[in-house]
Amino acid sequence: MIFPCSDFRHAVMTPAILLMSEYLMRCPILSGRDIAIGSFLCSLVLSVFRQSEKFCPEAIVFIRTLLMAATGRKPASSEESQIYHLMELKPLGNLLCIHNHVNEISPLNFFLLMDMPDDSSFFSTDNFRASVLATMIDTLRGFVDSYNKFSSFPEIFLPISSLLLELAQQDNLPGALRDKSKDVAQLINKKAVEHHTLRQPLQMRRQKPVPLKLLNPKFEENYVKGRDYDPDRERAERRKLRKLLKQEAKGAARELRKDNHFILEVKEKERALREEERVEKYGKARAFLQEQEHAFKSGQLGKGRKRRR
Template sequence: MIMEASDDAPAFDSNIYRVGILLSVSETLRGFVNIYHDIISFPEVFTSFVPLLHEIVKENKIPESLQLKMTSIASLIKGKIDEHEKLRQPLRMRMKKPVPIKQFNPRFEENFVHGKNYDPDRERAQRKKLERQIKQEAKGAARELRKDNYFLQEVKARERAVAEEERADKYRKAMAFLQEQESNFKSGQLGRGGKKRK
């Protein structure tokens, strides 16, 4: 009936309509309290509703049942606010050891020796020393490997040269024998039957 009534209908001016609106608003407020009771900012959001509800309850025209409902909602909000405030801790500065500012000023040694490590952190200095030794050892090992490779290449080159010389000598001897045979054949020293004449 209210939804179909015109804007100037007398139902909108009645106390029953006003009480119905207040009842709907209060139940909606209770629903929001139940939904958002876990959020951290609950006290800041809902604190302002408590004095408003108390002001409405003080009105003489409000029915007792509605007064009790609004009082219970105000108590519910107040209880949730108290729970949140008990759990809250005051803000404090973080207890953290101050980090010293890095100093970029150069440090001078009176009796400076080139190659000596003046790092005050002995562990870091020892680590750097070991790293340098490892690099030097790696360079030395690489140098020795290169020398070994050069030596092996020279040995293989000499062996190849000797083998080539032997092959060339055999080839020369074979060619000389064949030329001698050809010469004897042409000169008639090799007769029929393949026997050499005396």
């Protein structure tokens, strides 16, 4: 892989994985070409998730659907309600049912198959069906090896194991494909038994009952209010010092408040004195101007001066 597959989010791999999952889940299977493309996408998903060990339910359900199509079984109502309502898959019919005996399984060239038209006669041959089933079983084995540590392994793969055993009982199935089906089914059953053995039923936590702590009240016969009866003298001394410190802090804060009030009163008196002086000066200036105005209007302002010729 060019890009890392184990990152939680990646600018390239995350959209690619989501796109492949959407293809497997949303695209309907209408022809053998769709089956080939889906099996190729499953192999790509396996190569990606094998490193990160993430779970891809779309690929598992797609493989299970192809195996059901190969066995001719239809999904039950419970399976439809749990899984298949999430996928837009139409009944595959006889697209993967092998009708005649196949002697040899040849590997598929997926790039060549993608260029073929949907109505190509090659997709209706038993050789193609056997090759696709062999490829899907190999891919399924890869998923089994990757997910064998999951605690839900039996619930995921045991239904597929029953499909593989049912597929192996077909008469026209090639011997190599039958052996592959049985081997993968046995591997799934073995891993499922191991998981079932390791599972333990839920139990309540075992814990001894803790008795309630009884505290007998302590009385002082000659009790004196304000006296510290703590037997630890150092702790009592520290408590006393903290109390004195708190009292001193309160006293200092009280003195600071008094000083602030005194300073504010002095400043207020100075401001009132300045305001009084300003008002007095303003009154004197106003009285002088009024006197000058009255003298000017009454003609007394220029009296006693000589007239100019």
